[in-house]
Amino acid sequence: MIVNIKYLKNKIIYRSTYRGTKEMDKLLSSFTKKYIDHFNEDELQNLCDLLDCDDENLYKFNQDMPTTIKINPNSVSDLFKIYEYKNT
Numbered sequence: 001m002i003v004n005i006k007y008l009k010n011k012i013i014y015r016s017t018y019r020g021t022k023e024m025d026k027l028l029s030s031f032t033k034k035y036i037d038h039f040n041e042d043e044l045q046n047l048c049d050l051l052d053c054d055d056e057n058l059y060k061f062n063q064d065m066p067t068t069i070k071i072n073p074n075s076v077s078d079l080f081k082i083y084e085y086k087n088t
Contacts, residue, residue: 008044009036015051024055027062027085035079046076 016032019025032047039047049072050058057067061081071077 005041005044008041008048012036012044012047012051015048019055021055024059026087027083028058030085031080031083034083035076039076043074043076046072046074050077050080 013029013032013036016028017025019028028051036044036047053061053069053071057069057071058080060067061071061077062083064081
């Protein structure tokens with residue numbers, strides 16, 4: 001399957017920016033903006049999968065709290081788990 005990387009990146013940026021809660025908009029959009037241009041195609045797909053998770057579980061995962069779903073470990077989820085949002 002041929003993936004249009006530019007389209008995928010635009011989709012990810014949109015999905016990370018418009019989440020439903022202001023806190024997750026900021027956390028996920030800053031994470032995405034920082035790393036999206038460094039990710040290869042597989043990592044972009046992993047980021048897409050991560051964005052499929054609900055805000056509450058993503059926040060808990062990032063804060064190292066127990067989640068009600070299993071988030072698959074990979075390089076992207078590992079980066080997100082240790083990512084700290086800095087309000088600048």
